[in-house]
Amino acid sequence: MKRRITFLVSPYEDDEAPEDPLRLSEDALEIKGLKAIREDHFTLTFDELPQFVKDVVEQTQKLHVRFDNGGNTENDWLGPFESRLPLGVHIFAVPLKESKMTNLCSFISKYADIPCSSIEANFISRGQLKQFYAPDVDVLSNILKPLANKICGPSKKACKDKVLALRTATSLDLNYDSASNILDVNAIWMSPHGSKGKGESWDLQIKPGAPGDRVEVGVFTSGGKSPSEEELSLRGKLAVVGRDDELKPVHFSFASRHHFRRGEMHIPEYSKPTAGLHPKVEVSLSTTEDPPADGCTLNAYFTVPQPFFVDPYQLEDDKLMKSYGIKKVKAVEGETDLEAPVWAMSKWGAIVLVELEIEHHFRIWKKIRHHLKFTLPFHLRYMPTHPEKHKDTAILPAPAIFWACPSEQWSRMSKNPFDRRMLGYEEYFPEETYFYHLPPRFRDATLSRWSLDVPILNSVDSQLIEWGTMGIVVLGFLWVFGAILTSFLGFGRKKVEEHQKKE
Amino acid sequence: MAEISVTSLLVLSSLLRLAFLLYGLYQDATSVFKYTDIDYLVFTDAARYVANSSSPYLRATYRYTPLLSWLLLPTTFNPQFIWFSFGKVLFAAGDILAGYLIIQVLRIYGFTATRAMKYASLWLLNPMVATISTRGSSEGLLGVIVIALLWSVEKRRVVLSGAILGFAVHFKIYPFIYAPSILLWMQPPNQPDLLSKIKGFITKDRVVFSIVAASTFMGLNLGMYAIYGHPFIVHTFLHHLTRLDHRHNFSPYNTLLYLKSSPFTPDPLYPAVTLSNLTIERLAFLPQILMSAILLPLFARNDLPSTMFAQTFAFVTFNKVVTSQYFMWYLVLLPFYLGRSSLMKKPVKGVVALVLWVITQGLWLGQAYQLEFEGENTFWPGLWAAAAVFFLVNCWILGVVVGDIGRMGSVESPAISEKRVASK
Numbered sequence: 041m042k043r044r045i046t047f048l049v050s051p052y053e054d055d056e057a058p059e060d061p062l063r064l065s066e067d068a069l070e071i072k073g074l075k076a077i078r079e080d081h082f083t084l085t086f087d088e089l090p091q092f093v094k095d096v097v098e099q100t101q102k103l104h105v106r107f108d109n110g111g112n113t114e115n116d117w118l119g120p121f122e123s124r125l126p127l128g129v130h131i132f133a134v135p136l137k138e139s140k141m142t143n144l145c146s147f148i149s150k151y152a153d154i155p156c157s158s159i160e161a162n163f164i165s166r167g168q169l170k171q172f173y174a175p176d177v178d179v180l181s182n183i184l185k186p187l188a189n190k191i192c193g194p195s196k197k198a199c200k201d202k203v204l205a206l207r208t209a210t211s212l213d214l215n216y217d218s219a220s221n222i223l224d225v226n227a228i229w230m231s232p233h234g235s236k237g238k239g240e241s242w243d244l245q246i247k248p249g250a251p252g253d254r255v256e257v258g259v260f261t262s263g264g265k266s267p268s269e270e271e272l273s274l275r276g277k278l279a280v281v282g283r284d285d286e287l288k289p290v291h292f293s294f295a296s297r298h299h300f301r302r303g304e305m306h307i308p309e310y311s312k313p314t315a316g317l318h319p320k321v322e323v324s325l326s327t328t329e330d331p332p333a334d335g336c337t338l339n340a341y342f343t344v345p346q347p348f349f350v351d352p353y354q355l356e357d358d359k360l361m362k363s364y365g366i367k368k369v370k371a372v373e374g375e376t377d378l379e380a381p382v383w384a385m386s387k388w389g390a391i392v393l394v395e396l397e398i399e400h401h402f403r404i405w406k407k408i409r410h411h412l413k414f415t416l417p418f419h420l421r422y423m424p425t426h427p428e429k430h431k432d433t434a435i436l437p438a439p440a441i442f443w444a445c446p447s448e449q450w451s452r453m454s455k456n457p458f459d460r461r462m463l464g465y466e467e468y469f470p471e472e473t474y475f476y477h478l479p480p481r482f483r484d485a486t487l488s489r490w491s492l493d494v495p496i497l498n499s500v501d502s503q504l505i506e507w508g509t510m511g512i513v514v515l516g517f518l519w520v521f522g523a524i525l526t527s528f529l530g531f532g533r534k535k536v537e538e539h540q541k542k543e
Numbered sequence: 544m545a546e547i548s549v550t551s552l553l554v555l556s557s558l559l560r561l562a563f564l565l566y567g568l569y570q571d572a573t574s575v576f577k578y579t580d581i582d583y584l585v586f587t588d589a590a591r592y593v594a595n596s597s598s599p600y601l602r603a604t605y606r607y608t609p610l611l612s613w614l615l616l617p618t619t620f621n622p623q624f625i626w627f628s629f630g631k632v633l634f635a636a637g638d639i640l641a642g643y644l645i646i647q648v649l650r651i652y653g654f655t656a657t658r659a660m661k662y663a664s665l666w667l668l669n670p671m672v673a674t675i676s677t678r679g680s681s682e683g684l685l686g687v688i689v690i691a692l693l694w695s696v697e698k699r700r701v702v703l704s705g706a707i708l709g710f711a712v713h714f715k716i717y718p719f720i721y722a723p724s725i726l727l728w729m730q731p732p733n734q735p736d737l738l739s740k741i742k743g744f745i746t747k748d749r750v751v752f753s754i755v756a757a758s759t760f761m762g763l764n765l766g767m768y769a770i771y772g773h774p775f776i777v778h779t780f781l782h783h784l785t786r787l788d789h790r791h792n793f794s795p796y797n798t799l800l801y802l803k804s805s806p807f808t809p810d811p812l813y814p815a816v817t818l819s820n821l822t823i824e825r826l827a828f829l830p831q832i833l834m835s836a837i838l839l840p841l842f843a844r845n846d847l848p849s850t851m852f853a854q855t856f857a858f859v860t861f862n863k864v865v866t867s868q869y870f871m872w873y874l875v876l877l878p879f880y881l882g883r884s885s886l887m888k889k890p891v892k893g894v895v896a897l898v899l900w901v902i903t904q905g906l907w908l909g910q911a912y913q914l915e916f917e918g919e920n921t922f923w924p925g926l927w928a929a930a931a932v933f934f935l936v937n938c939w940i941l942g943v944v945v946g947d948i949g950r951m952g953s954v955e956s957p958a959i960s961e962k963r964v965a966s967k
Contacts, residue, residue, distance in 0.1 A: 316913075317915050357577075383804075422790060430920050499808070501923060501924075505927065512935065513823070516937075519935075519938050523945040524841075524949075526949070530949060
């Protein structure tokens with residue numbers, strides 16, 4: 041197992057660290073009072089994997105599992121960690137040959153407590169790629185306990201602690217590729233306790249766990265202006281713990297797929313008044329003066345879980361979309377049934393990728409510095425009845441919003457040691473693309489998502505509803521039936537009378 | 544003189560629809576609130592699939608006969624800004640034709656031209672009817688089919704009547720309820736008592752009518768099945784039998800359907816209370832069919848169009864799903880009934896009926912609006928109660944209608960049947 045730990049210190053931190061926070065000894069690296077973003081990167085070969093993980097990855101050609109706890113609402117420099125996803129758990133899987141990936145399905149239902157009867161029933165299909173998503177930020181902490189037991193065995197506390205430490209990660213990626221037979225695990229902490237907590241700093245000692253393990257530690261900050269827009273430059277110190285005698289200063293640049301522009305963010309909110317079963321989401325974007333480069337498009341990628349859905353035919357209405365600030369709907373994939381209730385759905389939902397209208401905004405931006413706004417219309421499915429509740433909660437994660445720009449250095453990007461592929465939206469852009477992300481900023485929430493109350497039928501009066509309905513129908517029926525009977529009898533009587541008259 | 548007046552009434556109705564159509568184009572072009580009905584987009588999308596020689600059922604929520612998408616093929620022609628509205632023009636033309644036929648049938652019933660036109664105006668000059676068809680809803684087409692059926696039955700065109708009925712049922716299942724009333728109506732004159740009526744029930748006309756209707760219906764189905772296979776059966780027929788219909792609508796059953804189709808969580812305070820095994824929602828077709836297809840047809844001899852009106856009214860009222868477009872189904876038959884109705888003879892009663900019908904509908908719409916657009920939980924009891932009251936008002940009106948039709952038989956039918964015999 042190879043392990044790489046990276047600390048990233050913001051270039052905007054004012055206090056020039058008076059004391060060097062790093063101390064390298066013969067077999068350990070001691071870190072004290074380091075304010076930084078941390079990334080742990082583990083590389084495991086197939087043989088090093090526990091059997092139950094082997095069973096899962098063996099059926100896949102490519103597998104990416106990503107957790108995001110929604111705590112990354114920083115709009116600060118994140119260096120190579122700028123790429124963003126809607127919060128929750130994302131799974132992207134390409135089956136090996138014709139595999140049904142049954143082990144992946146039973147894995148998530150067993151450990152993540154997410155119902156999965158089959159990949160076909162529960163994942164949405166994008167050609168070969170199968171995608172799953174849940175807006176649940178607790179999945180990671182729920183899944184780690186049973187996993188730690190399974191991986192470490194019941195008694196090894198140190199091992200378990202190591203696995204459980206991942207619980208506070210802001211994001212965690214598992215990437216497996218059958219071509220290299222390697223599983224990468226990537227965990228990122230915005231701060232030691234995972235969430236925003238400014239001012240917290242790292243105090244820890246890093247030691248290789250087993251004699252054969254390799255632990256590489258780097259502490260970097262921005263390396264100043266990079267040679268080109270698409271490149272990132274880092275400088276700092278680097279050491280392999282237990283092998284190097286001293287921290288080596290480094291300064292390097294690489295082409296990066298994901299970037300950030302200071303001052304750009306988005307502020308999402310439901311349109312007011314809350315629109316009942318047809319809520320609209322309005323997103324305000326704060327942008328800088330111009331698009332980052334010529335030919336860039338501004339895009340929003342939504343993961344739309346049940347009970348929300350979009351009406352693809354409504355999104356086809358160009359005029360309506362234009363009035364909503366949307367230039368083009370690039371993709372709607374997944375579950376878009378327009379009528380069915382939540383309980384009749386087996387798939388998690390759908391994805392929506394839209395390109396935003398920017399020309400008008402930037403044309404008048406210099407005169408009126410207003411926010412760029414767009415709206416996406418959603419609809420809600422009926423949710424199950426409940427005896428104690430009158431409403432249920434529907435969660436819609438904030439979208440990933442980004443500029444997509446034509447890249448010149450795209451061929452070098454996979455050499456980036458922090459490169460991240462397969463996020464769910466890059467596939468809709470050519471290979472020659474790089475991205476600038478606009479992080480979400482919520483007015484009154486700590487997580488980058490909305491929750492909305494959906495009215496549901498309270499079933500405490502179920503008996504009354506049943507008998508009442510029956511009573512009404514019977515009453516109505518009897519009334520009409522009575523009228524029919526009377527008519528027949530009355531008609532009969534009159535006939536007789538007429539008869540008698542004639543006689 | 545009368546001819547000119549009919550023509551000018553039809554021209555006036557056409558102008559009304561033309562105005563609505565043009566206004567709709569204007570609104571669609573300028574506003575994000577669309578005049579065009581969502582269903583029209585479904586039909587025209589389906590027609591586009593057909594134009595590309597694929598199946599109209601590739602369009603989600605296309606739940607109609609393929610004939611409708613064939614009929615709308617011109618909507619795919621170029622230039623689109625002209626041809627896209629073809630369907631609306633067709634539906635509006637259907638309206639006008641239905642109105643013309645209403646006048647013709649009323650004349651058969653001895654209405655003077657002026658009076659016939661007055662009642663036909665209920666349909667022809669009704670802004671709701673004009674709106675629905677120019678928004679692109681196909682219910683108007685059904686209106687012309689039903690009136691054509693009535694007209695051909697009254698004209699004793701047995702084969703044509705059977706063919707129209709078969710076609711109508713293929714187009715939209717519900718007209719099957721007219722079969723028993725038409726059969727009963729085809730009563731030979733020389734059977735004075737019940738026994739002779741039963742003995743002599745099988746007549747040539749009835750046999751021909753039934754065979755033609757059944758074979759038209761099955762022929763169309765087999766033809767469509769041969770072309771589009773299973774999806775045709777699923778979307779045109781099975782869907783209507785298996786649909787969940789949990790979303791709110793005017794039907795008194797709708798809250799119950801939501802309750803019963805949803806997974807049930809027992810109340811922790813009364814865990815023993817579960818949903819009953821009463822499956823009234825599955826038996827809902829019983830009162831509906833009993834009323835509309837068995838009991839009410841018994842009045843067919845009294846007055847066929849009024850009976851058909853009552854049947855349709857009952858079918859819609861007792862249906863598991865009721866949307867306002869279904870009201871069109873009986874509205875087209877209203878002129879026939881209203882001319883001989885106590886609701887016209889006693890204006891107070893008529894106004895009360897109309898006001899109650901409108902107010903209870905408005906009540907429901909208010910509750911639905913609060914739920915749908917303001918997110919207020921009006922499911923129970925608000926929405927349920929509104930649907931229940933609306934249902935009861937409809938039942939009351941139906942009772943009045945039944946009473947009227949019952950009286951028609953005793954007072955007027957001899958005159959009419961004599962006249963008919965004479966005209967034969």
